[in-house]
Amino acid sequence: MSEFELDSHAPKGPLQDRWKQHKFNSRVVSPANRKKYTVIVVGTGLAGASAAASLGEMGYKVKTFCFQDSPRRAHSIAAQGGINAAKNYQNDGDSVWRLFYDTIKGGDFRARESNVFRLAELSTSIIDQAVAQGVPFAREYSGYLANRSFGGAQVSRTFYARGQTGQQLLLGAYQAMSRQIAAGSVTHRSRCEMQDLIMDGDRAIGIVTRDLVTGELESHLADCVVLCTGGYSNAFYLSTNAKGCNASAIWRAHKKGALFANPCFTQIHPTCIPQQGELQSKLTLMSESLRNDGRVWAPKNKADADKRPEDIAEADRDYFLERIYPSFGNLVPRDIASRAVKQICDEGRGVGAEIDGRKLGVYLDFADAIRNQGLEAVREKYGNLFEMYQRITAEDPYQTPMRIYPAVHYTMGGLWVDYNLMTSIDGLFAGGEANFSDHGANRLGASALMQGLADGYFILPTTVSDYLARRKPIKTEQYQSQANAAIEEAQSRINRLMNAPDASVTADDFHRQLGQILWHACGMARERDTLLSAIDKIRALRDEFWHKVKITGEAEQLNQTLERAGRVADFFELAELMCLDALDREESCGCHAREEHLTEDGEARRNDMDYSYVAAWQYSGDISKPALFREYLHFDFVRPSIRNYQ
Amino acid sequence: MIFKLNIWRQQGPEAKGFFEAHEVDASEDSSFLEMLDALNENLILAGKDPVAFDFDCREGICGSCNLVINGTPHGKHKATTTCQQYMRDYVDDKELWIEPWRATAFPVIKDLIVDRSSFDRIIQSGGYIPIRTGSACEANTLPIEKEVADRAFDAATCIGCGACVAVCPNASATLFVAAKVAHLSTLPQGQMDKDRPARLLKAMEDEGFGSCSNYRECERVCPKEIKVTTITKMNRFLYRSG
Structure with missing residues (x-):
C-alpha cells in the first residue's frame, strides 16, 4: 500500500458537463443481470435509505443494516432547518453556479470543484423527488413551494417542512425503502451493527455484524459495500448527535486500509442550548433558521452578565454579529458565528449558568421579530423549536431571549472518496456524512440533507452500477x-x-x-x-x-x-x-x-x-504513526479568495 | 434529589418479569433518561446488569424512547416524549413506576425494550407513494393549497413511537395507521392509491394489534399531538375506496 496513488478520478472538461459526461462514460448492468449482484448498505439514514431504495428498484439485491430499532430513527431525522436547492423560485438571482460558489466559498476552498458542482446540479432533482414522494414542504398561499434564507447565502433557496425537514425527508426515503423491502429487493436488518469489513486482498467483499438482540456475530458477503453511517461528532461526548451515533463502521474500514480525510474538520454549530449540568448526556441544537429573525447579543459590560436580560438597557447590549459583519449580520456562516460567540464569552461577557467557573452563553432575541411580524407569524415559523427550548430550560423564549452556545454538530471529515464516492478500498463506497466529499472545511446550513440525498438517490446508483458492470458476481462459497x-x-x-x-x-x-x-x-x-x-x-x-x-x-x-x-x-x-x-x-x-x-x-x-x-x-x-497522503486541490473555475462576510 | 424507582425487569421475551426497586440521586435539571443513565452507571460499578431501555436522539424526534411512567406512556408532561421529560416535573412524586410498552404486537426484548418492527411492516404494506428515483416531474408543476399541505404535514409528524398502542385498551395502532394515511392520501400525489387505508389496516390486524373503539386515549398521549380526526379522515378514504 505504500506506493498508493491518490486519484480523485474527477472528470476534466467544462464544469457543467462533467457529471453528464461521466454518467455517459459509466457502464450499466443489464436489467436481467442486476439481481445477480448483492450490494450491502450499512446505515439507513438519508444517504443509506435513499441509496438502498434506488439500487433496490434498479433490481440489485440489496442488504441493509442499522443499529436502531427501525431505519426511520436514523439521526438524519433530527435535522431541523431545511435543504438547499438552486431552483431560483424566488427570482433572486440564484443558480446552480451560485449554489456551487457559495458552497465552495463556505467550505473555505478546501473541497473539490467537480464534486461540489455536481452537488449543486443535483440539488434541484432532490426537491422534485421529495415532493413526488409526498414530503410536505412548506408552501405559500399560492400553493407553490416556499423558501427561506439560511446562513452563508444571500439568496433564499432553502426548502423546509417547519422545523422538521430532516424528519420528513427521512420518512420519504424510509418509505421508498420500505416499498423495496415489500417488493423483496431489499432485505433489511434492524438492531444489527457492523463490526468489521471482510476483505479479499485489497477488495471489500462483505461485513461482519453483531445482532444486538442475540449477540450473534454473522458474516455477509456481497459484490460491494456502501457505508452511509454518518459522522463522528460523538467523539467529543457532548454533541448534538443522537446518543447512538458512532464512527465504528468507518473507523474499522480505515483500519482495513480506507484513507481517512480531513479528520480535524468538525463543525461547531453556533445555536445550541448551553450545557446545564455535569452529567448532561447530550446538547440540543436550535435550528440555524432562528438566526433569520433572532438577533444575537451579549451585554456590553461584564458587570451586566448577572442581570436578567430584560433589565439590560438597549444601549448596553452588543449585537456583536451585526456590529462585526454588517452585510451578513446574524446570517454569517456557522464557523464565523461560533468563534464570535466564543470570543465574547472568553472576554467574560457570557450569560447563563456557570460551568467550570465560566458563563457560556449569549442571547438570541426574538423581541424585534415578534414586534415587527406579530406573535403568530413567529409561532408559525419556529413554534416547535420554541417549545423544545422551553421544555429543556423551563424558560419561555416568547417572553425572554433564548440563551445559546456553540456545540459540535457535524463532521466534514470522513472516509476519503473519489468522484465515484469509492474509498481507497476497492469495492467500498461511502455516502452522506460518512465521507468527506463536498463541504471542505465548513458546511453551510441546509447542505447536509442535500448531500446525503444527492449521494443516495443519484450518485451511488450510477457509480455502484459502473463498479459492478466491470466485475462478475462473486461466488460467496469461495x-x-x-x-x-x-x-x-x-x-x-x-x-x-x-x-x-x-x-x-x-x-x-x-x-x-x-x-x-x-x-x-x-x-x-x-x-x-x-x-x-x-x-x-x-x-x-x-x-x-x-x-x-x-x-x-x-x-x-x-x-x-x-x-x-x-x-x-x-x-x-x-x-x-x-x-x-x-x-x-x-x-x-x-x-x-x-x-x-x-x-x-x-x-x-x-x-x-x-x-x-x-x-x-x-x-x-500503528495508530500513532499514520501516513499522510495529500490530494492537492485545483481551482479552475473559482479563485480562492479571503472569505469576507463583512 | 433522591427518587424512588420501581423498574420493570425482564430477561427476555419468554422470561417472567418483575418490578425491581432502586433509589437514585439526580438533579432536577437532569432529563428522565439522564436519571436512568446515572442509575445504570451505579449498577455497572456494583457489578450488576444495567436496565435496558431504548433511546437515541434525546430531542424528541427519533421516536426511540418509550417508557410508561406512573401508568402514562411518555410520562406526565403532555405532548412530550420520554427523553424530553425533566426531573423537575417529578419532584412531587414519591415513587416512580417505570414500565415498557405493553402490547401483543410489541413483545418485550429485554427490560424496557420492546420489538416495534410490526410498525415497519405496516408501512411496508403500503405506507408510501410509489415513485421511482429520477422519474419525478418539476416540483412546482403541482401546486398544493397551503392548507392541504399543512394538514398533511400535521399528520406526517408522527414519530412511530407506539405510545398510542401502549395506552389503548385494545392495543390498537389505528392512530399510527391513520396518521400515515392522512399524510399521504391528503396530498394529490398520494390519491392514486385508493387501497392504501385497507391494506394498512389489514397489516395492522395481521400483526396482532386490536381495532379502534373510540376510547381516544391515543390522542391524549401522542407526543406529536396527532388528532383522532385523522382516523375519521382515514375512514372516509376507506369507504370511498370500496
Missing part, C-alpha cells in the same frame, strides 16, 4: 475462510472488552474524559502545544480504557454497555488522528482555527500556498 477470519477477529475484540484486567470504570466515564480533552484541544480553537499534550493524554487514557473498562452482563445477549464500549474504543483511536491532523494543518480555514494562524481580528488566515490539499491519512499498523 470466501468462507475470509469471512470466518473476520468473525474471529471481531470475537476476540469483544472478548478483550468484556475481560479488562482491572475492570473498574464505566465506558461512559471514559468517554466523558475523552470528550473534555478533545473539546479543549480540538474544538473551536486549536494550538500546537495543547494538541501535543492532548495526544499524550489520549494515548494514556486509551491504555487505561483497555485496562479498566467495566462491562456487566453477557456478550451473547442484548448488552447496551458492550455496544457503547465498542464505540468508545474506536473514538479513542479516531480522537488521536483528529489531533494529529489538526497539528499538521498549519493554517486556519473554515472550522479549523489554529491560534497561531489568526489575524489580529481573530479571523482565519488560510495558507493556500502550502495547505490547499485534502489530508488523507492511512493506517500504518
Whole structure:
C-alpha cells in the first residue's frame, strides 16, 4: 500500500458537463443481470435509505443494516432547518453556479470543484423527488413551494417542512425503502451493527455484524459495500448527535486500509442550548433558521452578565454579529458565528449558568421579530423549536431571549472518496456524512440533507452500477475462510472488552474524559502545544480504557454497555488522528482555527500556498504513526479568495 | 434529589418479569433518561446488569424512547416524549413506576425494550407513494393549497413511537395507521392509491394489534399531538375506496 496513488478520478472538461459526461462514460448492468449482484448498505439514514431504495428498484439485491430499532430513527431525522436547492423560485438571482460558489466559498476552498458542482446540479432533482414522494414542504398561499434564507447565502433557496425537514425527508426515503423491502429487493436488518469489513486482498467483499438482540456475530458477503453511517461528532461526548451515533463502521474500514480525510474538520454549530449540568448526556441544537429573525447579543459590560436580560438597557447590549459583519449580520456562516460567540464569552461577557467557573452563553432575541411580524407569524415559523427550548430550560423564549452556545454538530471529515464516492478500498463506497466529499472545511446550513440525498438517490446508483458492470458476481462459497477470519477477529475484540484486567470504570466515564480533552484541544480553537499534550493524554487514557473498562452482563445477549464500549474504543483511536491532523494543518480555514494562524481580528488566515490539499491519512499498523497522503486541490473555475462576510 | 424507582425487569421475551426497586440521586435539571443513565452507571460499578431501555436522539424526534411512567406512556408532561421529560416535573412524586410498552404486537426484548418492527411492516404494506428515483416531474408543476399541505404535514409528524398502542385498551395502532394515511392520501400525489387505508389496516390486524373503539386515549398521549380526526379522515378514504 505504500506506493498508493491518490486519484480523485474527477472528470476534466467544462464544469457543467462533467457529471453528464461521466454518467455517459459509466457502464450499466443489464436489467436481467442486476439481481445477480448483492450490494450491502450499512446505515439507513438519508444517504443509506435513499441509496438502498434506488439500487433496490434498479433490481440489485440489496442488504441493509442499522443499529436502531427501525431505519426511520436514523439521526438524519433530527435535522431541523431545511435543504438547499438552486431552483431560483424566488427570482433572486440564484443558480446552480451560485449554489456551487457559495458552497465552495463556505467550505473555505478546501473541497473539490467537480464534486461540489455536481452537488449543486443535483440539488434541484432532490426537491422534485421529495415532493413526488409526498414530503410536505412548506408552501405559500399560492400553493407553490416556499423558501427561506439560511446562513452563508444571500439568496433564499432553502426548502423546509417547519422545523422538521430532516424528519420528513427521512420518512420519504424510509418509505421508498420500505416499498423495496415489500417488493423483496431489499432485505433489511434492524438492531444489527457492523463490526468489521471482510476483505479479499485489497477488495471489500462483505461485513461482519453483531445482532444486538442475540449477540450473534454473522458474516455477509456481497459484490460491494456502501457505508452511509454518518459522522463522528460523538467523539467529543457532548454533541448534538443522537446518543447512538458512532464512527465504528468507518473507523474499522480505515483500519482495513480506507484513507481517512480531513479528520480535524468538525463543525461547531453556533445555536445550541448551553450545557446545564455535569452529567448532561447530550446538547440540543436550535435550528440555524432562528438566526433569520433572532438577533444575537451579549451585554456590553461584564458587570451586566448577572442581570436578567430584560433589565439590560438597549444601549448596553452588543449585537456583536451585526456590529462585526454588517452585510451578513446574524446570517454569517456557522464557523464565523461560533468563534464570535466564543470570543465574547472568553472576554467574560457570557450569560447563563456557570460551568467550570465560566458563563457560556449569549442571547438570541426574538423581541424585534415578534414586534415587527406579530406573535403568530413567529409561532408559525419556529413554534416547535420554541417549545423544545422551553421544555429543556423551563424558560419561555416568547417572553425572554433564548440563551445559546456553540456545540459540535457535524463532521466534514470522513472516509476519503473519489468522484465515484469509492474509498481507497476497492469495492467500498461511502455516502452522506460518512465521507468527506463536498463541504471542505465548513458546511453551510441546509447542505447536509442535500448531500446525503444527492449521494443516495443519484450518485451511488450510477457509480455502484459502473463498479459492478466491470466485475462478475462473486461466488460467496469461495470466501468462507475470509469471512470466518473476520468473525474471529471481531470475537476476540469483544472478548478483550468484556475481560479488562482491572475492570473498574464505566465506558461512559471514559468517554466523558475523552470528550473534555478533545473539546479543549480540538474544538473551536486549536494550538500546537495543547494538541501535543492532548495526544499524550489520549494515548494514556486509551491504555487505561483497555485496562479498566467495566462491562456487566453477557456478550451473547442484548448488552447496551458492550455496544457503547465498542464505540468508545474506536473514538479513542479516531480522537488521536483528529489531533494529529489538526497539528499538521498549519493554517486556519473554515472550522479549523489554529491560534497561531489568526489575524489580529481573530479571523482565519488560510495558507493556500502550502495547505490547499485534502489530508488523507492511512493506517500504518500503528495508530500513532499514520501516513499522510495529500490530494492537492485545483481551482479552475473559482479563485480562492479571503472569505469576507463583512 | 433522591427518587424512588420501581423498574420493570425482564430477561427476555419468554422470561417472567418483575418490578425491581432502586433509589437514585439526580438533579432536577437532569432529563428522565439522564436519571436512568446515572442509575445504570451505579449498577455497572456494583457489578450488576444495567436496565435496558431504548433511546437515541434525546430531542424528541427519533421516536426511540418509550417508557410508561406512573401508568402514562411518555410520562406526565403532555405532548412530550420520554427523553424530553425533566426531573423537575417529578419532584412531587414519591415513587416512580417505570414500565415498557405493553402490547401483543410489541413483545418485550429485554427490560424496557420492546420489538416495534410490526410498525415497519405496516408501512411496508403500503405506507408510501410509489415513485421511482429520477422519474419525478418539476416540483412546482403541482401546486398544493397551503392548507392541504399543512394538514398533511400535521399528520406526517408522527414519530412511530407506539405510545398510542401502549395506552389503548385494545392495543390498537389505528392512530399510527391513520396518521400515515392522512399524510399521504391528503396530498394529490398520494390519491392514486385508493387501497392504501385497507391494506394498512389489514397489516395492522395481521400483526396482532386490536381495532379502534373510540376510547381516544391515543390522542391524549401522542407526543406529536396527532388528532383522532385523522382516523375519521382515514375512514372516509376507506369507504370511498370500496
